[in-house]
Amino acid sequence: MVHNRVATENRGLDRITALCQKRVMEKNLLRTLSEGAQAIGLSLGQKELDLFAAYYRELLLWNRRINLVSERSAREIVIRHFIDSLTPAPWISRPDGLLIDLGSGAGFPGIPLGIVLSELQLVLVEASRKKTSFLSHIVRTLGLKRVTVVRERIEALIGQQALAGSFDTVLSRAAFKLPELVRMASFFLAPGGRLLAMKGPDCREEQEEAEKILATAGMIQAAGRDVSLPGLNLSRNIIIYERFSR
Numbered sequence: 001m002v003h004n005r006v007a008t009e010n011r012g013l014d015r016i017t018a019l020c021q022k023r024v025m026e027k028n029l030l031r032t033l034s035e036g037a038q039a040i041g042l043s044l045g046q047k048e049l050d051l052f053a054a055y056y057r058e059l060l061l062w063n064r065r066i067n068l069v070s071e072r073s074a075r076e077i078v079i080r081h082f083i084d085s086l087t088p089a090p091w092i093s094r095p096d097g098l099l100i101d102l103g104s105g106a107g108f109p110g111i112p113l114g115i116v117l118s119e120l121q122l123v124l125v126e127a128s129r130k131k132t133s134f135l136s137h138i139v140r141t142l143g144l145k146r147v148t149v150v151r152e153r154i155e156a157l158i159g160q161q162a163l164a165g166s167f168d169t170v171l172s173r174a175a176f177k178l179p180e181l182v183r184m185a186s187f188f189l190a191p192g193g194r195l196l197a198m199k200g201p202d203c204r205e206e207q208e209e210a211e212k213i214l215a216t217a218g219m220i221q222a223a224g225r226d227v228s229l230p231g232l233n234l235s236r237n238i239i240i241y242e243r244f245s246r
Contacts, residue, residue, distance in 0.1 A: 103175030
């Protein structure tokens with residue numbers, strides 16, 4: 001009896017210890033997120049941090065069943081996915097406009113941007129049924145009223161006249177080669193709208209190929225920006241294109 005009671009008490013103590021450690025780790029991760037966001041010019045309030053914490057917990061929970069992220073450490077998830085997803089924010093010209101995220105996967109970069117830019121109307125396009133199930137779940141869990149999840153191949157959306165020229169911003173994080181992405185974006189973008197292509201640091205060859213079709217697509221390259229990810233020896237190249245005519 002005494003042995004059983006001691007064992008039960010020890011298990012209870014272990015659970016409390018684990019819970020305390022988990023909360024400390026989560027607090028440290030949110031500090032990393034807050035400082036990383038500040039480094040790229042964004043200020044996160046407690047509401048945003050709470051939403052990111054809930055997103056992080058659900059991401060880990062679902063990742064046990066379906067492959068959403070491959071990073072091994074929690075810190076890597078925060079930097080490689082949360083902070084990285086926020087890097088295009090300064091170049092979204094209409095933070096209350098309509099944005100389509102092509103190939104959203106586990107919600108990157110769309111969900112983090114939806115948390116920070118609460119007036120942004122977001123459409124997340126993803127072909128995988130399992131991933132769109134997660135996206136729909138996380139949108140409900142976080143209460144993101146302006147976010148819509150679409151399970152469809154992007155090629156199937158092109159040609160639907162209701163979507164033609166409807167978006168202020170097209171965004172994609174390394175899901176497509178630049179020439180293909182430019183062609184897709186030219187259908188969705190309104191005149192004056194922007195394509196924000198998130199690529200790795202070495203994408204010059206893709207850029208050169210994309211330059212060959214810009215005129216046909218009715219687009220110009222407006223700028224390119226290199227952004228360092230704080231805390232890791234990594235950088236993000238954001239290439240900005242603009243739609244100039246129909």
